[in-house]
Amino acid sequence: MNALSSEREVPFRRLALVSNQAFSLCNFRSDFIREVVSRGVQVYAFAPDYESETRSRVEALGAIPVSFALSRASMNPARELLIVLKLMRKFSELNVDAVFSFFIKPVIYGGIAAWLAGIPLRYSMIEGAGYVYSGGGRDSILRFFLRHIVTRAIRLSLGFSRRVFLLNQDDFNLFITPKMARSGKVVVLPGIGVDLDYFSLSPAVQAPITFVLVARLLKEKGVYDFVAAARLVRSRNKFVRFLIVGGIDQHPSAVPYAEIRQWVDEGLIQWPGHVADVKSWVENASVFVLPSYYREGLPRSTQEAMSLGKPIITTDWIGCRETVMDGVNGFLVPVRDPTSLAAAMFRFIERPALINSMGAASRCLAEQRYDVSVINSTVLSAL
Missing domain, CATH: 3.40.50.2000 (Glycogen Phosphorylase B;)
Structure with missing residues (x-):
């Protein structure tokens, strides 16, 4: 037992966070990263688009930036399979014991790669079903085709997840009704959270509106x-x-x-x-x-x-x-x-x-x- 109190323990010591943007790690995950690091965990922050500023910001949070290839728009099967295999290899090299993926593509690729690498603790957060499930009632043939493929991929990946986090009841209905994920491992959050001290109440602006x-x-x-x-x-x-x-x-x-x-x-x-x-x-x-x-x-x-x-x-x-x-x-x-x-x-x-x-x-x-x-x-x- 280390110096941290038992109620502050987490079941992993080396965590890989997988996102589709370095910017999102800096702006949306900073409080979470700081909290996990404070509990004695080594955090590896995976993103495909690091540049010097975002890399420095992630390092300042106490995490180690890790670059990996990912295209949000690519649909080349050979390229996508190679990304999964490279992620699997990187997880093994870093000897991580938990992987937490955010957004649709990282959830799919990170979840499958973690399973292939034999990593026991796999977590997923879906912050909206995204482009392929959008349209406001108007669907193109391409979007319909993509939805079919993505649905199958999500079902596979979430099946490997120990815990799945969603942000609204509609997504719960979408992912649970067709049995993409078992309801017992799903947590519906009210949001990903905001630093209420930093985003403090500001004066009302009435001129100009x-x-x-x-x-x-x-x-x-x-x-x-x-x-x-x-x-x-x-x-x-x-x-x-x-x-x-x-x-x-x-x-x-x-x-x-x-x-x-x-x-x-x-x-x-x-x-x-x-x-x-x-x-x-x-x-x-x-x-x-x-x-x-x-x-x-x-x-x-x-x-x-x-x-x-x-x-x-x-x-x-x-x-x-x-x-x-x-x-x-x-x-x-x-x-x-x-x-x-x-x-x-x-x-x-x-x-x-x-x-x-x-x-x-x-x-x-x-x-x-x-x-x-x-x-x-x-x-x-x-x-």
């Missing part, structure tokens, strides 16, 4: 609906600001750079692109907007906005509807409906006092649901 969308620039995130609603609003009120914060994405449904540039050039939106820390951008906005029909888990960006005390406009859609008590801390709107989205925006423009009252309600809900220390404790207890 500013609507902000923070997201990967994919059409399923509702970018086109946000822009269409902005046109409707600005046709009646030229003084309202619209911000889109997010970088260009290498993805089948990415919004083309030329279109974003056109919206900026005509003065419809402001677009700072990808930013390392979205906090200041959300703090200086009035209302957070996410008109998504992407198959979300529970959007971290919305959790952060609520913690900062911002009202929310989002869709009555999987993973999004959980963040809003309609009429209390914001408004729910139908998917793919810019007119309804604009109408919700006008409610804040016409009654700016709602920005303060609904923002305060958002903060209250965040304190009740999203405290990262509470969620990390739940996760570690489940491990």
